[in-house]
Amino acid sequence: MCSIIKLLNWDSSVSPIFLWRKPKNKILKISMNRFKLICSAFLILVSLSIHGQEEDKDALFIKSIYDYTLTEGDCYQWLYDMTTQIGGRLAGSMGADRSVEFTKDILDTLGVDKVWLQECEVPHWVRGEPEMVKIVNGKELKAVALGGSIGTGKEGLTAEVIEVLELDELEKLGESKIKGKIVFFNRPMDPTQIRTFNAYGGAVDQRVWGAARAVKFGAVGVLVRSMSLRQDNVPHTGSMVYDEGGEKIPGLAISTNDANHLSNELKKGNVEVYMRNTSMNLPSKTSHSVIAEIKGSEFPEEIILVGGHLDSWDIGAGAHDDGAGCVHSMQVIQTLIDLNYKPKRTLRCVLFMNEENGLKGGLAYADSSNTKNEFHIAAIESDAGGFTPRGFSCDAENEVFAHYFRQILEWQNLLEPYGLYFTKGGSGADISPLKSQKGILIGFRPDSQRYFDYHHTSIDNIQAVNKRELELGAAAITSLVYLIDKNGLTSEEN
Amino acid sequence: MCSIIKLLNWDSSVSPIFLWRKPKNKILKISMNRFKLICSAFLILVSLSIHGQEEDKDALFIKSIYDYTLTEGDCYQWLYDMTTQIGGRLAGSMGADRSVEFTKDILDTLGVDKVWLQECEVPHWVRGEPEMVKIVNGKELKAVALGGSIGTGKEGLTAEVIEVLELDELEKLGESKIKGKIVFFNRPMDPTQIRTFNAYGGAVDQRVWGAARAVKFGAVGVLVRSMSLRQDNVPHTGSMVYDEGGEKIPGLAISTNDANHLSNELKKGNVEVYMRNTSMNLPSKTSHSVIAEIKGSEFPEEIILVGGHLDSWDIGAGAHDDGAGCVHSMQVIQTLIDLNYKPKRTLRCVLFMNEENGLKGGLAYADSSNTKNEFHIAAIESDAGGFTPRGFSCDAENEVFAHYFRQILEWQNLLEPYGLYFTKGGSGADISPLKSQKGILIGFRPDSQRYFDYHHTSIDNIQAVNKRELELGAAAITSLVYLIDKNGLTSEEN
Numbered sequence: 001m002c003s004i005i006k007l008l009n010w011d012s013s014v015s016p017i018f019l020w021r022k023p024k025n026k027i028l029k030i031s032m033n034r035f036k037l038i039c040s041a042f043l044i045l046v047s048l049s050i051h052g053q054e055e056d057k058d059a060l061f062i063k064s065i066y067d068y069t070l071t072e073g074d075c076y077q078w079l080y081d082m083t084t085q086i087g088g089r090l091a092g093s094m095g096a097d098r099s100v101e102f103t104k105d106i107l108d109t110l111g112v113d114k115v116w117l118q119e120c121e122v123p124h125w126v127r128g129e130p131e132m133v134k135i136v137n138g139k140e141l142k143a144v145a146l147g148g149s150i151g152t153g154k155e156g157l158t159a160e161v162i163e164v165l166e167l168d169e170l171e172k173l174g175e176s177k178i179k180g181k182i183v184f185f186n187r188p189m190d191p192t193q194i195r196t197f198n199a200y201g202g203a204v205d206q207r208v209w210g211a212a213r214a215v216k217f218g219a220v221g222v223l224v225r226s227m228s229l230r231q232d233n234v235p236h237t238g239s240m241v242y243d244e245g246g247e248k249i250p251g252l253a254i255s256t257n258d259a260n261h262l263s264n265e266l267k268k269g270n271v272e273v274y275m276r277n278t279s280m281n282l283p284s285k286t287s288h289s290v291i292a293e294i295k296g297s298e299f300p301e302e303i304i305l306v307g308g309h310l311d312s313w314d315i316g317a318g319a320h321d322d323g324a325g326c327v328h329s330m331q332v333i334q335t336l337i338d339l340n341y342k343p344k345r346t347l348r349c350v351l352f353m354n355e356e357n358g359l360k361g362g363l364a365y366a367d368s369s370n371t372k373n374e375f376h377i378a379a380i381e382s383d384a385g386g387f388t389p390r391g392f393s394c395d396a397e398n399e400v401f402a403h404y405f406r407q408i409l410e411w412q413n414l415l416e417p418y419g420l421y422f423t424k425g426g427s428g429a430d431i432s433p434l435k436s437q438k439g440i441l442i443g444f445r446p447d448s449q450r451y452f453d454y455h456h457t458s459i460d461n462i463q464a465v466n467k468r469e470l471e472l473g474a475a476a477i478t479s480l481v482y483l484i485d486k487n488g489l490t491s492e493e494n
Numbered sequence: 495m496c497s498i499i500k501l502l503n504w505d506s507s508v509s510p511i512f513l514w515r516k517p518k519n520k521i522l523k524i525s526m527n528r529f530k531l532i533c534s535a536f537l538i539l540v541s542l543s544i545h546g547q548e549e550d551k552d553a554l555f556i557k558s559i560y561d562y563t564l565t566e567g568d569c570y571q572w573l574y575d576m577t578t579q580i581g582g583r584l585a586g587s588m589g590a591d592r593s594v595e596f597t598k599d600i601l602d603t604l605g606v607d608k609v610w611l612q613e614c615e616v617p618h619w620v621r622g623e624p625e626m627v628k629i630v631n632g633k634e635l636k637a638v639a640l641g642g643s644i645g646t647g648k649e650g651l652t653a654e655v656i657e658v659l660e661l662d663e664l665e666k667l668g669e670s671k672i673k674g675k676i677v678f679f680n681r682p683m684d685p686t687q688i689r690t691f692n693a694y695g696g697a698v699d700q701r702v703w704g705a706a707r708a709v710k711f712g713a714v715g716v717l718v719r720s721m722s723l724r725q726d727n728v729p730h731t732g733s734m735v736y737d738e739g740g741e742k743i744p745g746l747a748i749s750t751n752d753a754n755h756l757s758n759e760l761k762k763g764n765v766e767v768y769m770r771n772t773s774m775n776l777p778s779k780t781s782h783s784v785i786a787e788i789k790g791s792e793f794p795e796e797i798i799l800v801g802g803h804l805d806s807w808d809i810g811a812g813a814h815d816d817g818a819g820c821v822h823s824m825q826v827i828q829t830l831i832d833l834n835y836k837p838k839r840t841l842r843c844v845l846f847m848n849e850e851n852g853l854k855g856g857l858a859y860a861d862s863s864n865t866k867n868e869f870h871i872a873a874i875e876s877d878a879g880g881f882t883p884r885g886f887s888c889d890a891e892n893e894v895f896a897h898y899f900r901q902i903l904e905w906q907n908l909l910e911p912y913g914l915y916f917t918k919g920g921s922g923a924d925i926s927p928l929k930s931q932k933g934i935l936i937g938f939r940p941d942s943q944r945y946f947d948y949h950h951t952s953i954d955n956i957q958a959v960n961k962r963e964l965e966l967g968a969a970a971i972t973s974l975v976y977l978i979d980k981n982g983l984t985s986e987e988n
Contacts, residue, residue, distance in 0.1 A: 067686045192561045388941050468943050
């Protein structure tokens with residue numbers, strides 16, 4: 001579109017409050033733009049307190065949050081540095097350790113009251129040499145070992161392949177059909193699901209429990225169709241789980257194109273596959289989540305948490321999963337401090353360790369918090385990528401959910417101009433253990449369409465992230481944190 | 495995100511009605527999947543007519559539209575072929591001619607009542623040799639001529655540069671400061687606009703009217719900062735307009751990185767730039783819009799139009815602008831026919847020629863329609879890219895707008911599950927001349943964040959388009975066409 005006639009047709013736009021060009025010089029930036037932003041935010045607050053229009057005040061402050069984030073926010077640069085200088089950050093790896101230092105160093109500069117590391121004991125799985133999966137007398141298949149998988153041994157293994165679409169098919173086939181074979185789980189994600197996370201949820205049982213189920217019938221290995229809605233050559237890793245004390249067989253994912261190829265070969269007759277991986281589980285290691293806190297000025301005992309997870313899979317740079325969630329959370333802190341906002345409630349940014357294959361950071365955080373009798377009035381997790389925001393999904397214990405949700409919905413008008421809507425649903429894995437504290441749990445929900453194109457792959461890197469989309473996510477979360485902090489939430493009927 | 499704990503947390507999902515795996519074999523595809531889809535759609539309609547629940551019926555038919563589009567729709571393949579086999583399609587070019595044949599051939603196979611070409615006389619501008627813009631004793635700048643620009647002559651021209659941010663600055667500077675110079679328009683698009691089209695609308699005056707205004711003060715050429723919110727090396731072309739009978743000087747766009755560089759150089763002192771382009775305006779040519787029609791079974795005199803524009807700028811493949819809108823519109827037809835839906839109203843798919851630099855297709859279409867006393871009850875244009883749908887923007891003559899909009903809003907509940915919302919605002923350039931017929935004009939509104947990363951550039955190609963996002967757009971438009979056709983709209987108070 002371009003036509004000049006169309007120029008007469010633009011939707012009306014709010015003119016920007018603040019000067020928004022970003023000077024090259026960092027000192028000038030602080031002395032000029034940031035100063036103007038602080039002054040403007042201050043003037044808005046003063047002028048509006050005269051008029052006493054609380055909703056207008058909120059609307060203007062939210063506008064200042066967006067203006068700041070889109071012009072001065074550093075979240076994209078942080079993500080750029082983390083993904084290009086560190087890369088993959090699987091728990092127990094050197095990358096994970098470096099990301100703890102990297103984010104702590106940044107948080108230390110933002111002007112919070114306190115930054116600290118919280119210990120957790122994490123599994124330590126290593127991938128080993130590049131995987132090899134090849135049809136005997138046929139094509140090599142693009143493959144990656146699933147996280148937690150044992151290796152095949154240096155020699156690899158060769159076996160006939162049997163394709164199944166559902167875990168329950170294994171029982172019908174029984175040992176007579178499965179013993180000694182490689183089970184190939186090939187049920188695609190359902191493309192008719194509008195929210196792609198639902199399609200993932202409907203297919204990922206194959207990856208997580210496929211090997212544990214197949215070994216019971218004598219399978220020697222497992223190949224899983226990658227969890228992706230695209231047809232391409234990119235294999236997707238992700239966690240798998242063995243039964244406690246049960247027998248173990250290796251599990252690898254192959255690309256969707258290669259899954260189709262293998263399936264087509266199987267239609268023609270018996271197919272043997274050679275597979276080899278040298279991954280292994282090493283003794284657990286000590287790692288850390290990173291926590292930054294601003295103490296609340298009026299209700300310090302009410303904690304608002306915003307977080308993501310620091311760890312990522314090893315084969316990519318974890319830009320969307322979940323580098324985006326980490327820098328979103330850090331951006332909330334930077335924005336509110338730079339706009340000179342003094343939270344009434346205690347604000348915590350938590351970058352959890354080991355969400356991908358153990359959740360040890362989230363569990364350690366909740367344990368520690370419960371031991372101290374803390375109360376999280378709200379916990380917000382960003383762990384669905386750095387795409388354009390669509391809203392927030394809210395969760396809480398049954399007895400308090402309706403009260404919270406009713407109050408949250410009162411802010412719908414303020415957030416609708418930014419394309420944000422509230423829904424009921426899940427929140428985030430790391431914050432889910434906090435549910436028993438009876439605050440509200442909130443999952444940030446960006447557009448989900450492209451998430452599984454990159455999820456757990458070698459291409460989840462900074463090139464997959466759009467700067468504006470990332471910044472809009474940070475601004476959306478900051479706005480909600482502001483509304484909760486300023487207006488509070490109660491679990492009582494009122 | 496991945497953690498197993500999270501698996502317990504998935505939002506509940508509607509299970510798919512239809513088998514959705516797409517067989518490789520085209521014959522099998524028609525005989526199996528399409529047959530199942532038609533049967534399912536038929537059974538839904540029969541079973542629901544018994545219950546008489548109109549809204550449930552609509553909801554289920556909309557679900558079948560999405561299921562079909564996401565599994566059987568050919569829109570992505572059409573766009574792939576058009577952008578890779580034809581590429582750029584500027585009015586008057588061979589690419590434009592080929593795209594007319596290409597889309598007519600596809601529409602001919604879909605089973606509509608009639609496909610025809612509608613003539614229009616289009617401008618014929620050609621770019622000539624690759625452009626050259628270079629700071630004298632300095633850096634070469636990434637540049638493209640603006641559409642409609644005259645050339646500098648084979649020798650090029652060298653002149654001192656003066657930077658301005660607003661067209662009105664020209665008058666303040668006057669001939670004494672401007673005469674003999676190249677005017678460099680460098681006002682960036684405003685990043686604080688949430689909808690990027692508003693940022694475009696706030697900056698594009700420089701590109702469109704910059705040269706016509708600057709020449710009045712003796713400028714010899716114009717350089718314009720590319721219309722983009724990104725900092726990169728990609729120059730963006732687009733239309734420019736000279737005053738009728740006025741003097742003409744060449745106009746070129748430079749990349750945002752190079753605009754910053756040039757601006758920084760100017761801060762140090764005088765800068766001379768050499769610029770050269772050999773573009774020229776040739777005599778106008780006859781071209782065509784492509785129209786396909788299904789005659790309405792009950793109200794054939796009420797026309798529902800769905801369209802996009804076939805032409806694109808020459809330097810890229812016009813995948814988002816507006817190949818996406820064309821294949822969206824064609825997909826509406828394919829989906830409704832394959833679901834065996836018989837429209838009550840006349841349904842037209844119109845692929846307009848020459849939106850980018852003349853709108854001659856849209857004007858010819860409206861002229862012809864008015865001459866025949868036709869009535870477009872609704873016209874929907876998709877010309878904002880193939881990104882995830884966010885909703886529709888509605889427009890109409892003042893006296894009828896409120897009636898239409900009230901009826902449209904009654905469908906909000908049906909479309910909300912797909913993330914679609916209705917707003918008031920502009921519609922589309924090609925359909926805007928139909929406003930006087932007093933139907934409703936509707937612009938499809940996908941997510942706008944990435945649109946101007948690609949707009950009018952060499953990188954607006956198929957790699958910039960996500961298959962699912964494109965399909966979701968087509969399904970969104972089809973659903974709205976279905977609702978309008980089935981339920982009708984009235985301009986009367988009722």
